[in-house]
Amino acid sequence: MSDRIAQDLNGDSLTELLRGLDGWPWPKADLRVTRIQAGFTNVNWMLEIDGQRHFLKVPGAGTEAYIERTESHQGAMAAFEAGIGPEVLYFEPRSGIEVSSFLEGYSSLLDSQLRDPGVIESIAGIYRQLHSRPLFSNTRTVFDMIDGHLEHLAEIGRPLRDYQSDVVRRWLPIQRRYLDAGIDLVPGHNDMLTANYMVADGGPMKLVDYDFAANTDRWYELGGVFALSNLEPSYKRQALLAYLGEEPSPGVLARVHLSSIATYVTWGLWALVNAGTRESDTDYEKYGAGNLIAAAWALDLDETEAALLAL
16 A cells, blocks of 8 residues: 555545455445544554444555564454454455454553553463464564664664664663573564553453564563553562463563563664654654663663573
């Protein structure tokens, strides 16, 4: 899908586009669309097909530079089969357009809800289910993402500020030590933003938005939850107990902590790539700076040095 199509879509042009897609299952149905104002990488819509609500994902402009949509679809299908994601009803690989069931009664998790013990256990359970699935056909660990973002920044000629370069300089030897110690690949979602966890009264938690789905290191996603949500140590322990079914070892705690720093680094660099390649209302420059400042803070912690010794 071209950037121009993604930017110019409105209700009428979108329904016309849908009807012309290869294998569109509802050629004669009454289609109505309403924009959903959410998401960084997609233009999301509520799609009514003969009055029944569905979720429609249209890839955002410029995202083809770092998202492979067939891989995203693979992740969404695996999540549905695992019972943690909505049913995928249609996917068109050339455009990346995807239709899934609408999660009626669900809403995105709020940051404040992460302090609920049941919620953090549900998140750990989500990952335990996903990580028990067969491996995906593609692998892209957080370390691969960091390397890729750095390459992309170099390609577009986007210089890093001094403190950002210092974070990268300090992080890369840690990344090498982590990799040398060995990683445990599992199928991953790889996007730990709170809004991707969907909750409903009396219903099981669901996980949506598989744009970055790939095999990843087992500890990245829990480390990412802790980093992006700034959870206190007691909540971290509770999540790891729910995920493992036992007390975490020092080696696990070390990997989770270092994965938290990797989260700050990769999402900081990702945002800087977006700032240099996309026109958006989102302040990617600010988002990237915030994550890299957090990485600089975490690199100075005594816990980081201890984690390196425990690998």
